[in-house]
Amino acid sequence: MKRFAAALFALCLSGLAAAHSFQLGAIHIGHPWSRAMPAASQTGGVYLSLENQGKTEDKLVSASTPRAERAELHTHVNDNGVMRMRKVEGGVAIAPGQTVKFAPGSYHVMLMGLKQPLKVGDRFPLTLNFEKAGKVDVQVVVQEGNDDHAH
Secondary structure, eight states, X not given: OHHHHHHHHHHHHHHHHHSOEEEETTXXXXXXXXXXXXXXXXXXXXXXXXXXXXXXXXEEEEEEOXXXXXXXXXXXXXXXXXXXXXXXXXXXXXXXXXXXXXXXXXXXXXXXXXXXXXXXXXXXXXXXXXXXXXXXXXXXXXXXXXXSSOO
8 A cells, every 4th residue: 555655645746747837926836847848959948827816907028048050939820821930029018917828839938059868757947038927947858749737
């Protein structure tokens, strides 16, 4: 019975590690993650959720990481039936009581000039800079495929 309880506890802890979150003032940052990329890839994306639990709008204005030369806020737009990635100018607004999802095919933090490959199981720091809440350092988890742990 003790082994079963220990195994169950370890399983719960592994799930908690995969579904991590951060808080900065009224902004809740849910499960920052990145998809594993081939070793030759110079780019990658970071996905997460931003929930504004406050009473005033805030805005994610920039991001940075020592893992890449540059990090930019991007989105996908429909350009005459063709989906194209575009840099977001002026930041991403988060209205009070709203959640903005950064997900494949939508908003994301684009990493350019990766300094090392994104491999499954890696973690790396990402600094998010908000207009009102300020800066916060989060940990990004590199995982396979789509995010099954986002909250």
